Amino acid sequence: MADYHTLIVGAGFSGIGTAVNLDKAGLRDYLIVEAGDGVGGTWFWNRYPGVAVDIPSFSYQFSFEQSPAWSRTYAPGRELRAYAEHCVDKYRLRSRIRFDTEVSGAMFDADENLWRVELNTGEVITARFLVNASGVLTIPKLPDIDGVDSFSGVTMHTARWDHTQDLTGKRVAIIGTGATAVQVIPEIAPIVQQLTVFQRTPIWCFPKFDVPLPAAARWAMRVPGGRTLHRLLSQAYVEFTFPLAAQYFTINPFAKRADAAGRAYLRREVRDPVLRDKLTPRYAVGCKRPGFHNTYLSTFNRDNVALVTEPIEKITGSAVATADGSTYEADVLILATGFKVMDVDAMTFDITGPGGQTLSAFWEEHRMQAYEGVSIPGFPNYFTVMGPYGYVGSSYFALIEAQTHHLVRCIAQADRRAAHRVEVRQEANDRYFAEMMRKRHRQIFWQDSCRNANSYYFDRNGDVPLRPASTPEAYWRSRSFDLDDYRFTG
Template identity: 75%
Template sequence: MTTPDHHTIIVGAGFSGIGAAIALDRAGLHDYVILEAGAEPGGTWYWNTYPGIGVDIPSFSYQFSFEQSTSWSRTYAKGGELKGYADRCVDKYGLRRRIRFGMHVAAAVFDDENDTWRVDLAHGGSLTARFLINASGVLTVPKLPDIDGVDTFAGVTMHTARWDHTQDLTGKRVAIIGTGASAVQVIPEIAPKVEHLTVFQRTPIWCLPKFDVPLPAAARLAMRIPGGKTLHRLISQAYVELTFPISAQYYTVFPLADRAERLCRAYLKREVRDPVTRDKLTPRYAVGCKRPGFHNTYLSTYNRDNVALVTEPIREVTPSGVTTADGTTHEVDVLILATGFKVMDVDAVTFDVTGSGGVELADYWERNRMQAYEGVSIPGFPNFFSVMGPYGYVGSSYFALIEAQTRHIVRCLSQAAHQSASRVEVSQEANDRYFAEMMRKRHRQIFWQESCSKANSYYFDKNGDVPLRPATTFEAYLRSRRFPLRDYSFSA
């Protein structure tokens, strides 16, 4: 049997990859390398640098439980601060020397004869490893719109995930396509600078204000005294848990979202003066069907004289602007695509994965629907683990997901080391049992309200499934520590 280059390859140096690497080191599994397409660590917070970018849950929850910052400047940190936190984690835990930057992974193929993964790089060459961890995330590779002529626009075109900071929007006629989470943050930032901003909306988004304020000196000091960080985090975690895992995953038990919709409607009425614009901005689906926005000035931006909201469908993009179905052409200088990312798609994994017997992961999900045991492992794909696989994420802090899933992965790899096993694979029976459990419990989720069919939400995949785990953060935490290792086969 051929000896691989490394015990483990981690794809991605965002927070998922950082968390996976730290977990491996803590378990004594030091022979790993991290392959990162970008020039720096940070993942989402490296690639996404658009104006106004920030986290949409409190900073105290958006961090590792074992590496809590005492220097957050705001209740909701901005993108640069989160990128700085990633850099500090990389340096503190000695990961920088283990990361190979500029390494875009094109494909990974499992070698049945040697129980190894061959990872092919886009620029040429390959590496091999016994185990492969997909930590590439879902908010890094932009999803381009399927609009005729979008590549013919003669002006400046940029996606929010690839913002061009050399472009000065001052005095320009700007169009932005999309009103999702990124657009909610960008629009209020650029509206005061541009000559005119045209927002093309396909589906409106529910929006709520957030308590986003600079942290006073007393709060920053409190984070530095014994127990201070823990108290901040507990309060923050309780808020996060209440606003998504409990209200969305247990909607039929705790219909808290119904009250949230009343708050959204009241906020919309208070913020937007023109009743016609207000009606255009009012979703026709229930709160929770689609990821809501959280912003204090997004809605009021539509009161500006230089901002126009267009809800007529786009027919095509021309060299000079955007033409809608009614024949109107909106001439612009800059076209911004706020069209999000591939999240719940079969090709959401950023590289091609071919498992045992030549089975491709995208084809497997196409035939069997998206599924993964505990959101981590897939039968037929030995020695392959995902941090954000189908039915792993409960919707709370992404760091809670990272810590739970990396604990699951490390349990498998430690057991493999204990048994001197070269092949680790989840059984079909265990996978089927878990998928059946997900189907059995999903009826209580918020996503199955009748109006959700109108939401155009990325929560739903092409089969109409929502591959989110119907559980609380605490349930996921326990499962990662108690799932039966017998659900896997360990063989030499």
């Protein structure tokens, strides 16, 4: 007999959403294991200066738990952490979370039809069903640069920010100009002596309507009609700016005008034409996730900020050396190099199915794929929230609600049928994967304009495991997929 009916890995919003939906379905025998000592996932680990959500707060929350406490249109990281704590306490999840606990690996026991999950403590616990809710914006991606481990000064990744370090008056080098750097650079530039930014690929950046919420808006969030209106407007904006633009690029005439808007913003913000040219992407908007910030681009006008576009050759002693022979001395080295997102080892821990095959080996051999982004054939009783071809590119909360609804439908159906084993049928998975391949031509990623994007959306096979669909379609499918696409046995 299993120790738990369901084991959830991760106490970020994916894990919280899974737990709440299990409770609603009456499936209360579960345990959440969390590597950190607090909840919030991405917002627990990422505490760098300026950290904030990059879509409106009204969309970045559960539809069933809309907060009236946002202070701004785009919530800062501390408010997202507080929201996670609120959800955990309101839905009484804390007693079922085991903190400071990492999953080392999981193996399916075909005789008992359950998962044996090994923890970093050496303990093995068993569960009938295993849900991977560990997310993808928590594992830092370190740059492959010679000597990066030997820098003589202070080194820190943005996802592991050391707040004991005072950057005031320091010479700081930052590697990377992605979404994280867009938030960090304007925050630290005014206090450091010199900030040297090493850019490999420029990012499209757009203004962000980030303002304190007036009293009337905060009052409206406390009444059902006001909350609904805020959310509808926010959802429409989010859907228009990414899913409809990127997933339907070939048939969306408005998507092709975004480049002109990005260049116009660059002209307004950056005075030096040479610098402006270096900051101008050579790929279309949407090939990689754009940044949204009101002072990122103008920060490069400062005398103490330098942009370096020459490739980094190595890091030696207290300096960063580039391919043209230049060296840049620094006291602090900041790695704003993002996360492992579409990497196999980022999407899963060590998982071994009943035939001895690991999930990572399955994906290496067959390309990354999952039925509706949730289930993988050959891996029974296993579900993932952030699986391949599940995310459409809108709010992660939209993804969480759709995917957790899908997996809870499966688990609840298994209980109704007294089945101990649930596995997606191979033909159902093949049908879904073929659909994803058939529809992806309309995505922006497959246009010639994306060849130079160097986007983390692409995996090592050259695929982009994003669902070519809209958020409403993903919601609908999570509630209407045929349960006969699964085999219930045992």
